[in-house]
Amino acid sequence: MSEHRLTLDTRAARNLATTTKTVPQMQGRTPRWLLRLLPWEEARGGSYRVNRRLTYQVGDGIVTFVNDGARVRVIPAELAELPPLRDLGDPAVLEDMAGRFAQREYEPGEVIVRAGRPVDRVVLIAHGKVARLGRGEYGDETQLGVLADGRFLGERALLGSDEEWEHTVRALTPTIALVLPAADIGELTGRHAALEEHLAAYRDAPRPATDKNGEAAIDLAAGHEGEVELPGTYVDYDPSPREYELSVAQTRLRIHTRVADLYNDPMNQVEQQLRLTIEELLERQEHELINNRDFGLLHNADLRQRIPTRTGPPTPDDLDELLSRRRGSKFFLAHPRTIAAFGRECTRRGVYPGVIGRDGARVQTWRGVPIFPSDKIPISAAGTSSVLVLRTGSAEQGVVGLRRTGLEGEVRPGVSVRFTGVDDKAILTYLVSVYHSAAVLVPDALGVLENVEIAR
Structure with a gap:
């Protein structure tokens, strides 16, 4: 025999209640450390030219x-x-x-x-x-x-x-x-x-005079006394400087007017759709900055700045080698699994890397240089990955991000949202664009530790 209820059932009561809800969540959102750490330069003309001293490339290729x-x-x-x-x-x-x-x-x-x-x-x-x-x-x-x-x-x-x-x-x-x-x-x-x-x-053939970096030498005199005839010189430039054109990541967001008109309380449907779309485009932007074959950091590193690991896994010796090849390294960038593999090698040796706080997160360091995670760095089928180290900023002749601000419909730096109209099916369309690139001002600003075994 069923028990007679004395109060209103909770399932029926919910029909009169206002549900507490969150804004739409997305699992693919990451910290995007690279976008936050790169200093950004303005590319007003849609491209960015990097002028350098003339460099003589001798035997730095790879045979296939x-x-x-x-x-x-x-x-x-x-x-x-x-x-x-x-x-x-x-x-x-x-x-x-x-x-x-x-x-x-x-x-x-x-x-x-x-x-x-x-x-x-x-x-x-x-x-x-x-x-x-x-x-x-x-x-x-x-x-x-x-x-x-x-x-x-x-x-x-x-x-x-x-x-x-x-x-x-x-x-x-x-x-x-x-x-x-x-x-x-x-x-x-x-x-x-x-x-x-x-x-x-x-x-x-006469060999051109070069300095230790392979750049055209500048003749000068120092430590002399008396009336010594001083050498004459000039600084030779690279006759074919690299130009980086801004790349773009775009999509068209479609929203039916019925949804935009009727379902905007308590959250604006158009705003939430645009927010999630922009988040996904920013994830793609960071992926391109690392992996694009034209300007991505993994492919833009100078061949002389790419080094293999000594034994396979990422060891303290390997990261020391990366740091020793450049001045003023600002940060490492590695896949979280690569960072875990480096931690295992440190533990095996009885070495304990430092930890710092950055934007509310605890980040591991090596020699005082923070190691930031990025799942955009690929892991091969054989279980190998790469570690990047960057010196950043134009004042330091480092790596800089490139973007164009002041765009029509700009909602954040370099991100544009444009309303393109309503079609005959009453569908609203917005064009969402992100313009970006990255430039390495001098070769030693970027180093890559290659073929890092993370599965051992």
Whole structure:
């Protein structure tokens, strides 16, 4: 027998109650640290030109390979990345040379070349990591750097020089290399007159005076006494400066007039639809600033500022190497899983990074430089990612964001909302646009630690 109710049922009472509700929520919203940390420059003309001193690029390219199963081959045209072969106009010569490279495989710890021996071969690192080793002040072995996929050594062997290897090179991981012995080089130059003439011209050409950064040198005198004749000089500029054009992320937001007219209490439907749309566009903006192949930071980093990890996972040594290659680093940017992997390496060594507060969040630091998370940095199928380090601001010759403000319908800097009309189905349409780009003012403003293993 059902119990007789003495009061109004709560389900019926809800029909007269006003529900307490939130504004629409979205799971995809992230802190967007990069957008908050980048200093923004105004690009009034829709583009931004970065003028630099003239820089001589010498041998900083990466050679590309293809493989058929376990057999690896170098793409002939990619041999032009070797400085002595640049501007060699005969593709048949590169094709013949590519076929002469022999594949060699090295186990971890195996020596590839030894210091003091003649430079009698060209070595291309197709896959794996190798270390350049030298002797410290007291005779102990010191690791001077790491070379990984696409790097090369011994290109001076093409010139028939009697130089010796300055450093011992040893495999850190299982390594596949392609080797061109001096005997094959001699046979190629004897067969191809164009190659012999090109190498002779390269050998005899005067080298432009450069400073330690590869920029055109400025002659000056210092520490002199008396009436010394001072050198004359001028500062040479890059004749083809990079111009960054503003990119755009856009969408059309559609809202039926019936919804906009009748369902605006207590929240304005148009405002909420625009808010969520702008949030999604800003997420896309940060993604583009990191991953766009034209101006994204991962692709815009100078090849000389991209370094591999020493052992795979992100270690304190790796982040120290990133910091040592530039002055005034403002912050690191890494995927949250990469930051977790770095924390594990620190714990394993008994090292505990500092923590600072930033905008209400607690952020891990290394050497006083904060490490901010960004899930826009990709993780490969093999479980590897990247760590970026930035010096920012035009006054510091760093990385700057680019945008255009003062737009028609601007709702926040660089974000425009324009009403484009009502169609014959009574649907309102708004054009929402975000204009943006990023510029690296000098190469050492941005560094990337590549192939970081986060799954180990």
